[in-house]
Amino acid sequence: MTSLRKNKTLYIDKEAASALTLVKDGLLFPVTKLMGEQESKKVLKTGLVDDKSFPFPFILAPSGVRNEELISSLQKDEEITIICEGEDFATLVVDETFKIDPNERTKHIYGTDDENHPGVMATLKRLGSWAISGEYKILNTKPNQNLQIIEQAKKIIDAKHTSSIFMAANPMHRAHERLIRQTLDNTDLLVIFLLKPYDNANLSYDIRKEALEFFISNFLPKNRVVIVPLENSYIFAGFNEIIIDAIVAKNHGCDRLTVGRNHAGLGMFYDCNSNKSIIDKVVGIDLEIAIASEYVYCDKCRTLVSKNTCPHGQHHQISYHADSILALLELGLLPPAVLMRTEISSFLLAKILPNRFKNLEKLYYDIMPAGGLLEEHTEEDFYEDLMKLYQTTSLT
Numbered sequence: 526m527t528s529l530r531k532n533k534t535l536y537i538d539k540e541a542a543s544a545l546t547l548v549k550d551g552l553l554f555p556v557t558k559l560m561g562e563q564e565s566k567k568v569l570k571t572g573l574v575d576d577k578s579f580p581f582p583f584i585l586a587p588s589g590v591r592n593e594e595l596i597s598s599l600q601k602d603e604e605i606t607i608i609c610e611g612e613d614f615a616t617l618v619v620d621e622t623f624k625i626d627p628n629e630r631t632k633h634i635y636g637t638d639d640e641n642h643p644g645v646m647a648t649l650k651r652l653g654s655w656a657i658s659g660e661y662k663i664l665n666t667k668p669n670q671n672l673q674i675i676e677q678a679k680k681i682i683d684a685k686h687t688s689s690i691f692m693a694a695n696p697m698h699r700a701h702e703r704l705i706r707q708t709l710d711n712t713d714l715l716v717i718f719l720l721k722p723y724d725n726a727n728l729s730y731d732i733r734k735e736a737l738e739f740f741i742s743n744f745l746p747k748n749r750v751v752i753v754p755l756e757n758s759y760i761f762a763g764f765n766e767i768i769i770d771a772i773v774a775k776n777h778g779c780d781r782l783t784v785g786r787n788h789a790g791l792g793m794f795y796d797c798n799s800n801k802s803i804i805d806k807v808v809g810i811d812l813e814i815a816i817a818s819e820y821v822y823c824d825k826c827r828t829l830v831s832k833n834t835c836p837h838g839q840h841h842q843i844s845y846h847a848d849s850i851l852a853l854l855e856l857g858l859l860p861p862a863v864l865m866r867t868e869i870s871s872f873l874l875a876k877i878l879p880n881r882f883k884n885l886e887k888l889y890y891d892i893m894p895a896g897g898l899l900e901e902h903t904e905e906d907f908y909e910d911l912m913k914l915y916q917t918t919s920l921t
Contacts, residue, residue, distance in 0.1 A: 543756040562623040577809030580765035586656040596655035620659035627652040635763040684713035688781040689774040700845035871908035
């Protein structure tokens with residue numbers, strides 16, 4: 526079929542489209558456009574855009590032989606159409622095209638170009654050797670509803686301070702709960718940016734969002750918490766992640782950001798007789814960044830504690846590793862209640878392994894106290910009541 530498009534076409538994926546949309550929505554300010562070669566070199570040298578922190582150049586360099594041949598042949602002021610997943614996404618008037626080194630770009634993002642690094646490998650597959658800059662216009666654009674939702678939430682409670690947390694909640698566990706409560710205790714409104722990946726690995730975004738919504742609705746003042754989906758582009762990865770998080774939070778109207786002490790991008794180092802982190806390198810972003818304590822379960826304290834206040838040492842402490850907790854769920858095992866709230870683990874198990882029991886009602890009434898009543902039960906009910914049996918201690 527012959528294309529009806531008059532313009533030459535460039536093909537990008539959803540991840541690139543998301544980043545381009547963030548810029549047009551003003552959510553990566555001070556970045557307002559695609560960068561050319563000289564501006565890119567300046568950002569690499571200074572880590573600044575208009576005297577404000579931005580860790581690496583914002584460029585468009587999609588992979589693919591067809592894309593690279595197109596970009597290398599374009600002339601200034603030519604107009605092209607950008608295609609995403611078979612649909613017209615944007616138009617762009619060419620200002621400049623230039624060559625880049627994909628390996629060098631991954632170094633600036635991840636701190637390494639080692640292809641054994643999962644982020645590096647995924648990004649190298651998406652990067653081409655030619656970049657393009659120019660003014661672009663997104664087609665069929667819509668107002669950013671998340672900005673409207675946050676502003677409305679502020680007005681309802683007359684919020685003076687708005688804090689933010691970025692999390693995957695994959696899955697949500699007790700340490701997540703403590704971090705959320707600790708942050709909410711010191712602010713009026715909390716915005717939780719829930720990361721939305723581009724693959725189907727681990728728990729789906731919808732399941733994680735529903736679990737988080739359950740916790741908020743049942744255990745927090747729900748008019749003080751807003752969930753914002755954040756498409757987890759590669760620009761949020763690597764050791765500069767906290768800087769990008771701070772920029773996005775600020776542009777969503779937040780004045781505070783809380784990060785965990787064990788955050789992969791925190792990068793503590795020693796300088797001039799004091800401890801420093803990447804936070805100390807943030808310039809021109811009017812946002813208070815707080816480092817939260819790392820929480821563990823201590824079998825001596827018999828509760829969730831901060832590592833800063835627990836005297837008993839690592840041999841008495843259980844850390845909250847989301848990947849290991851998820852591994853238990855994927856095997857069909859209920860994580861202990863000290864790791865994950867029973868209602869949430871029951872919900873997740875029912876989603877991960879639906880209809881796993883041949884005769885749920887028989888199993889339920891064979892091993893659960895029924896109180897003489899015949900009622901229908903869901904798999905979630907079964908898991909919750911099973912946990913109560915696990916927690917019975919008279920025979921242990």
